[in-house]
Amino acid sequence: MRFILTKELGRLARWLRILGYDAQYFKEDNLASLIIQAIKEERIILTRNHRIPQARGIRIVVLKKERFKELLQELFQELDLSPEPESMFSRCIICNIELVPIEKEKIKDKVPEYVFKTQEDFVFCPECRRIYWQGTHWGNVQEILKQIGL
């Protein structure tokens, strides 16, 4: 399941990426090109905007909850989704691109010393070259998922 999110849902887009979903973030106001991209790439539109015209072949989910945890819950219920642990932390939060494992030796000078000493597994984004490791960047995702019953 792939998504495209309108500009007011930037935080949700990052969260979906953390959970491993392909989530494009659409920052423009041009609704026509939003719809074209959704159709072309077979993406579900996630938005707070009630005025997006329904077009054949696309699904639009209008989210209403204000508080972030409730918003996540609303989305997962609406789509009957349950996040899969094995896909979590597999995608760059910024670029929406799948992360690639990288040997520890290669990133020695690119991460803080304590991280290098305490972590074994590193992945990086082929697009922006950011390096990720367990425990950072992703924050307390699992904790929040637990809190909202996912």
Ligand SMILES: [Zn+2]
């Ligand atoms: Zn990236």
